[in-house]
Structure formats: structure tokens, C-alpha cells
Amino acid sequence: MIAIADSGSTKTDWVILDDNLNEVLRTSTIGFNPYFVTADDISSELEKNEDLNPIAGEFKKVFFYGAGTSSEKLKEIVYNGLHNFFTNAELVVDHDLLAACYASYMGKPAMVCILGTGSNSCYFDGVSLREETKSLAYILGDEGSGNDLGKRLLRAYFTKKIPPHLAKAFDDYYKLTVEELNHNVYNNKFANTYLASFNKFVLEHRNDPFVQKIIYDAMSSFIEYQILPYEESRQSELNFIGSIAYIYEDIIRSVAAQYHLNVGHIIRKPIDNIVDYHKKYLINN
Known part of the structure; x- marks a missing residue:
């Protein structure tokens, strides 16, 4: 059997194929971003999966593409965690950007953009990808992501920049203190996912002008920091991958138009x- 996995920081989608390349199973696990999980964490989570655990020894090959696997050291963390579970399989571990390129390639070079819990971008010519700007992850980077939107909302709320009606709605829903917030951010190895969870509030109030500006500013930052440094961005389509891109497609297209950029398809x-x-x-075969 063959496993193909696409992993973000929050969730990993798994598709299992038999030797004839027929799909036999789909399942999911938490995201295996090596910035936040260890090899032991990965093995432990896989062992909990009732779909994969009984057949772990039957896999011949595993293709894993994940957020955070941007260096050999980080890839090694994921590789070791997978190897401890898929003991008989040949493993391929690579960056989720490469998988995004595979998913969005339609026969011509393009900018490939990831907008989910985190964010990233590259230029893909059909053979190889190039990163003009390196990802600075959830503290210094991730512009336009769920994590970024959560941070912008929280900053507005706790600095009293948010309109009173939204502040009341936020307080009624979360009843969140700054002490609780700081604990969940600075003492939580999944702080990026925690911050991204506040996108639920952003989405529910997306038609409010204040929230619309939060989203618009986040997407503008993504364009400015992760797209405009590429010389090809003015001539190439921007293809997007991820839940945040899908949810806010209309705003992304509007922001891109302001920069005279062409958005292609969003997956x-x-x-x-x-x-x-x-x-x-x-x-x-």
C-alpha cells in the first residue's frame, strides 16, 4: 500500500492507495509541523489512529508533505516519527509548498500561495520551486493566515481598538482574560493553532466593516511581504491553497486587483x- 499525506499545522489529510493505485481509505490526524511536535509526538498520534494502526506494517511507500519541513533538520524530525510507525515503508518527506505546487499546477508557471493556519509562497515553473522570501513562521510571519487574523483580532480587542458592539460580542463569546490569553500563547506548543482558532469570530463577523478591514489588511500584508518580492508576480497567476484562501476568496481577489495582480484558482x-x-x-506501477 501507498500513503499520501498533506499536513498543515492543524490537520493532516491521508489518502491510502492499494498496489493498483485504487483508493482504499481516507483518514486524518493532527498536523505534524516539526516546529511544534517531536518525532515521538508523531509516532504516538499515528498509533492512536484506528484506521492506520492496524495496517502500519503493510505500507511500501509514504509520501508526506508538511508545513514546517523547510530544512533537513526539520524534515528529520518528521522522518523519524514516521519511520517509527511505518517500519517497512520507503519514506518521502518534503515541504507542503511542493505539494501545493503539485496540486495547483495547470501546465504553466505560477505563483503558489498557501493560506491556512499559516502562510507561505513560492514560484513554480513546472519543474522546480523557488522561494524568494523565507517563511518567518507564526510569530514574525504568516501574513494573511488564520494565525495572523487571530492575532489582529486579539490585538484590537485587548488594546480597545475594536468597536463596542464587537467587543461585547467577543466578550460574551470567549470571556477571555489577558492572563488566560498569555498562558495559551506562551505556554502552549500549539500556540499558532490556538491563535488561528479566533478566525471563527472573524468569519462570523466578516460583514462588519471593522472586521472586513482586519481581513483586508491581513491579505494586503500577505501580498506585500510574500508576493511582491517576486519579479514574476506581475506576469504570473497567483494560485492559492488552503481554507483561509477559500473562505476569503472575494477579499483576496479584491486586494490582488488593487495591486494589479491576477488571481487564478483557489483550492x-x-x-x-x-x-x-x-x-x-x-x-x-
């Missing part, structure tokens, strides 16, 4: 496209 869950790409180009 919420890329796993199907990734599987198709592997069947066509990467898996030998």
Missing part, C-alpha cells in the same frame, strides 16, 4: 489534486 483541500499528480508522475 480549499488540495489532497485530491496531490494524489492525482502522484498517480500520473511520481508512482511507478
